[in-house]
Amino acid sequence: MANNHRNGTTxxxxxxxxxxxxxxxxNTKPASKSKSLxxxxxxxxxxxxxxxxxxxxxxxxxxxGRVRVAVRLRxxxxxxMVADADFADCVELQPExxxxxxxxxxxxxxxxxxxxVLTEFASQKRVYEVVAKPxxxxxxxxxNGTVMAYGQTGTGKTYTLGRLGEExxxxxxxxxxxxxxxxxxxxxxxxxxTVCYLQLYMETIQDLLDPTNDNISIVEDPKTGDVxxxxxxxVEIRDRQSFVELxxxxxxxxxxxxxxxxxxxxxxxxxxxxxxxRSIEGRDMTHSGENGNNNHIIKALKPPIVRKxxxxxxxxxxxxxxxxxxxxxxxxxxxxxxxxxxxxxxxxINALAEGSAHVPVRDSKLTRLLRxxxxxxxxxxxxxxxGPSPRHRGETASTIMxxxxxxxxxxxxxLKEEFDYKSLSRxxxxxxxxxxxxxxxxxxxxxxxxxxxxxxxxxxxxxAERNYADSLEKERLKYQKDYMESIKxxxxxxxxxxxxxxxxxxxxGSKDGTSNERGSMMSVVEELAEVKKLLxxxxxxRKATEEEVNNLKSQVAxxxxxxxxxxxxILKLRKMLEDEAHQKKKLEGxxxxxxxxxxxxxxxxxxxxxxxxxxxxxxxxxxxxxxMNQVRHAQLQDSGNGEKASIAKLFEQVGxxxxxxxxxxxxxxxxxxxVKVVANLAAEESNQEKIVExxxxxxxxxxxxxxxxxxxxxxxxxxxxxxxxxxxxxxLIMAQGGITLLSMTAAxxxxxxxxxxxxxxxxxxCGNDKLQSKxxxxxxxxxxxGMVRCGHPDVLAQVARGIANFAKCESRAxxxxxxxxRSLLIDDGALPWIVQNANNEASPIRRHIELALCHLAxxxxxxxxxxxxxxxxxxxxxxxxxxREDIRTLAHRTLSSSPAFEAEMxxxxxxx
Ligand code: ADP
Ligand code: MG
Numbered sequence: 047m048a049n050n051h052r053n054g055t056t057x058x059x060x061x062x063x064x065x066x067x068x069x070x071x072x073n074t075k076p077a078s079k080s081k082s083l084x085x086x087x088x089x090x091x092x093x094x095x096x097x098x099x100x101x102x103x104x105x106x107x108x109x110x111g112r113v114r115v116a117v118r119l120r121x122x123x124x125x126x127m128v129a130d131a132d133f134a135d136c137v138e139l140q141p142e143x144x145x146x147x148x149x150x151x152x153x154x155x156x157x158x159x160x161x162x163v164l165t166e167f168a169s170q171k172r173v174y175e176v177v178a179k180p181x182x183x184x185x186x187x188x189x190n191g192t193v194m195a196y197g198q199t200g201t202g203k204t205y206t207l208g209r210l211g212e213e214x215x216x217x218x219x220x221x222x223x224x225x226x227x228x229x230x231x232x233x234x235x236x237x238x239x240t241v242c243y244l245q246l247y248m249e250t251i252q253d254l255l256d257p258t259n260d261n262i263s264i265v266e267d268p269k270t271g272d273v274x275x276x277x278x279x280x281v282e283i284r285d286r287q288s289f290v291e292l293x294x295x296x297x298x299x300x301x302x303x304x305x306x307x308x309x310x311x312x313x314x315x316x317x318x319x320x321x322x323x324r325s326i327e328g329r330d331m332t333h334s335g336e337n338g339n340n341n342h343i344i345k346a347l348k349p350p351i352v353r354k355x356x357x358x359x360x361x362x363x364x365x366x367x368x369x370x371x372x373x374x375x376x377x378x379x380x381x382x383x384x385x386x387x388x389x390x391x392x393x394x395i396n397a398l399a400e401g402s403a404h405v406p407v408r409d410s411k412l413t414r415l416l417r418x419x420x421x422x423x424x425x426x427x428x429x430x431x432x433g434p435s436p437r438h439r440g441e442t443a444s445t446i447m448x449x450x451x452x453x454x455x456x457x458x459x460x461l462k463e464e465f466d467y468k469s470l471s472r473x474x475x476x477x478x479x480x481x482x483x484x485x486x487x488x489x490x491x492x493x494x495x496x497x498x499x500x501x502x503x504x505x506x507x508x509x510a511e512r513n514y515a516d517s518l519e520k521e522r523l524k525y526q527k528d529y530m531e532s533i534k535x536x537x538x539x540x541x542x543x544x545x546x547x548x549x550x551x552x553x554x555g556s557k558d559g560t561s562n563e564r565g566s567m568m569s570v571v572e573e574l575a576e577v578k579k580l581l582x583x584x585x586x587x588r589k590a591t592e593e594e595v596n597n598l599k600s601q602v603a604x605x606x607x608x609x610x611x612x613x614x615x616i617l618k619l620r621k622m623l624e625d626e627a628h629q630k631k632k633l634e635g636x637x638x639x640x641x642x643x644x645x646x647x648x649x650x651x652x653x654x655x656x657x658x659x660x661x662x663x664x665x666x667x668x669x670x671x672x673x674m675n676q677v678r679h680a681q682l683q684d685s686g687n688g689e690k691a692s693i694a695k696l697f698e699q700v701g702x703x704x705x706x707x708x709x710x711x712x713x714x715x716x717x718x719x720x721v722k723v724v725a726n727l728a729a730e731e732s733n734q735e736k737i738v739e740x741x742x743x744x745x746x747x748x749x750x751x752x753x754x755x756x757x758x759x760x761x762x763x764x765x766x767x768x769x770x771x772x773x774x775x776x777x778l779i780m781a782q783g784g785i786t787l788l789s790m791t792a793a794x795x796x797x798x799x800x801x802x803x804x805x806x807x808x809x810x811x812c813g814n815d816k817l818q819s820k821x822x823x824x825x826x827x828x829x830x831x832g833m834v835r836c837g838h839p840d841v842l843a844q845v846a847r848g849i850a851n852f853a854k855c856e857s858r859a860x861x862x863x864x865x866x867x868r869s870l871l872i873d874d875g876a877l878p879w880i881v882q883n884a885n886n887e888a889s890p891i892r893r894h895i896e897l898a899l900c901h902l903a904x905x906x907x908x909x910x911x912x913x914x915x916x917x918x919x920x921x922x923x924x925x926x927x928x929x930r931e932d933i934r935t936l937a938h939r940t941l942s943s944s945p946a947f948e949a950e951m952x953x954x955x956x957x958x
Contacts, residue, residue, distance in 0.1 A: 113426040113455040116162035120202040126435050135434035174223040177429045182224045188353030190424035197431030198441040199312040199364030207361045225289045237324040242278040243296040247314035248383045254296035255279040273418045312364040320357040358419045387412030399454035428452045514598040521591045702740050709745040725765035750787040763803035770810035789829035798838035809848030815855045827874040839888045846894035853901035877915040884920040900936045909946035
């Protein structure tokens with residue numbers, strides 16, 4: 047009986063009982079005998095909620111399709127064999143008609159059509175091919191796809207999907223086979239396959255690859271509707287075995303997790319997600335390029351396209367009603383929660399099947415997770431598993447109804463393609479690098495070629511020259527030889543002729559020799575002709591050689607000419623270069639001039655501003671006003687070339703005496719202006735005498751003493767320094783106690799410019815032979831040395847100049863015998879600073895000190911101190927490294943003429 051029902055010998059009438067005669071698959075027309083729901087009504091459109099637009103650039107609506115549903119019957123298991131031995135199976139399959147009959151009772155059955163009807167004998171391979179293969183194929187093409195198994199616990203969901211088939215490859219389930227299919231199709235160099243494996247239990251998503259990760263959240267892209275699980279462990283798969291290991295690991299974790307939660311795997315959903323990223327060439331561009339080259343460029347600029355596909359394999363929780371398995375001890379709330387996802391899936395499928403405007407996808411984690419993979423834009427296959435046991439008829443019936451409803455869910459496939467701009471940019475970068483490298487290579491090759499040609503030309507020229515010399519020499523030797531040979535031949539002939547003539551004379555004397563004589567005459571004539579011929583030949587060959595030689599000569603001359611041409615070109619270029627350099631120098635000079643003028647002008651502007659700021663107070667002053675105005679007016683014009691003219695004018699208009707009298711004015715402002723004017727005047731050599739005569743020097747010195755103003759000190763010292771260039775003035779300054787005043791000013795000044803002026807003035811005084819001891823006695827050297835505290839290079843340069851001047855005069859005096867004993871500079875403690883700054887990086891300082899050292903070293907009295915003070919090393923350095931030859935020579939001479947230095951150098955093993 048049972049066999050009767052199972053092997054397809056069914057009642058004819060049962061056909062009329064087809065409840066929902068749905069189309070077999072999306073590509074064939076719906077069953078024409080349809081009695082119930084019109085199929086067309088079920089396929090209107092994809093519900094918007096699941097078909098959210100993706101990032102795909104294809105803007106067509108996609109490929110229409112429908113959720114494909116297969117039913118799989120498990121054979122009776124051992125328990126059923128015994129328990130149900132007396133009962134027929136509750137289902138009967140008609141695989142050829144893709145129908146299933148569900149027995150109501152012994153005489154009545156309901157028939158249902160499915161996309162596939164898989165009997166208990168269906169192999170795993172066949173199950174894969176009809177259920178999963180089309181989905182995997184479309185995932186490989188860039189769509190999302192889902193394979194789900196729905197059914198009562200123990201009916202074979204896990205067997206169908208998750209079997210690893212390690213002992214028996216024939217039993218491999220859909221997961222393993224799908225991965226094998228994918229790995230065989232993708233290219234692992236350009237594509238990537240990653241998986242995550244999850245468990246959904248009581249609305250919580252756990253990571254089966256990382257058990258600690260037990261509450262993964264779902265993220266939905268509001269724009270594309272794409273669903274992702276950023277928290278899930280993603281593992282890249284490169285071969286079948288690693289995938290199997292991963293599934294095993296997941297299974298082990300699932301077991302552990304369920305033990306911990308006191309549940310069993312039938313209560314949870316296992317979800318495998320396979321993410322596929324495939325890079326494909328840009329779209330065909332052959333129509334857009336005129337030629338191959340163009341095409342190539344366009345192709346290069348075309349971003350590669352990445353196709354993304356996602357395969358979701360869901361091993362759903364057992365579909366049996368929860369109250370049946372209430373024995374597990376869950377509360378009702380827990381029980382509701384356990385099956386929430388499954389019932390939400392059922393509701394969604396109902397809504398989709400009925401074309402309802404609202405699909406409650408958000409009701410559960412499972413439906414949210416499947417939002418982009420079930421129905422809608424994805425290809426979906428559902429396998430419903432049933433058992434044969436009549437005891438579970440109710441569950442089996444509900445499973446069948448679930449499958450029937452799912453068959454009405456339509457989907458619109460959408461391709462998931464994106465432009466991969468990043469990899470395009472990488473590609474272009476690589477191409478650019480290649481082009482740059484190629485260009486460099488070509489450049490190098492070009493330069494090499496030029497060098498090769500140059501070398502070749504040079505070697506040719508030298509070869510031609512060599513050849514010319516060789517052939518010239520050869521020709522010369524040949525001529526010499528020929529000439530010698532001809533001479534020799536002629537001599538021989540001459541000797542023979544002589545001999546012949548001698549014997550003929552004898553013969554003529556003894557016999558009748560008429561005929562003989564004629565004969566010999568003939569031979570002489572013949573020989574003569576021969577010799578002539580030879581001579582002619584030789585002349586010709588010589589001519590030819592001469593021509594050859596001339597030819598070569600003219601060639602050489604030509605080469606020389608072109609060489610000379612090149613040389614003149616080079617000379618011309620060199621000249622141009624020199625001109626340019628000259629021009630540059632000139633311009634630089636002009637720039638420097640302009641810069642200094644600018645400085646001057648800005649200084650003047652500053653002064654003017656200050657003056658204008660103080661303008662108000664001028665009004666109250668009386669008698670000086672007009673005079674000051676003249677002075678000021680003159681000063682305002684003091685700039686550049688106008689300076690001398692205006693100062694000359696000032697002389698005329700105001701008179702030197704009146705200007706000098708202003709130096710003692712009560713108003714400090716007036717004094718400042720006056721001293722500036724005097725300083726300006728003193729800068730002119732022609733004015734100096736007049737200023738001194740008019741008592742200007744005394745007034746200036748007095749200002750140093752009486753004024754407390756730094757500006758006045760600075761300007762007055764500058765004026766004194768200018769006046770101190772003259773020997774007579776130097777004596778006057780000294781006579782009026784100038785050195786003491788300058789030393790005082792030096793001791794109190796802070797401003798480097800003031801110190802520079804004071805040091806300059808003292809440095810000038812140091813250069814006077816007559817003033818040496820007085821200068822020293824009044825503290826001049828100490829004042830100079832005191833100023834090095836400021837550290838400003840301009841001040842140091844003046845100090846160094848003063849020391850050099852002093853040393854020079856001293857040296858002169860020592861040589862002349864007017865001075866004896868150690869240098870006053872050493873007495874006053876200048877040596878440490880001298881040694882310390884002998885190699886100062888500022889050349890004005892260094893040069894003066896180098897000179898000073900040389901002067902000091904010339905006198906043996908100083909040698910001991912110089913050696914102990916470290917000056918010897920500096921002298922050796924100067925004699926070796928000084929860039930100025932005169933100083934170098936001086937140092938050298940000094941060292942080699944001093945016995946003390948020589949002895950010390952010997953002791954120190956300095957090779958000199
Ligand atoms: P489910 O996952 O639906 O609870 P299982 O896949 O665990 O069911 O199957 C329950 C039992 O039935 C297992 O022992 C399994 O090996 C066996 N089984 C299921 N389907 C088949 C089949 N088609 N052929 C052979 N054995 C099967
Ligand atoms: Mg299972």
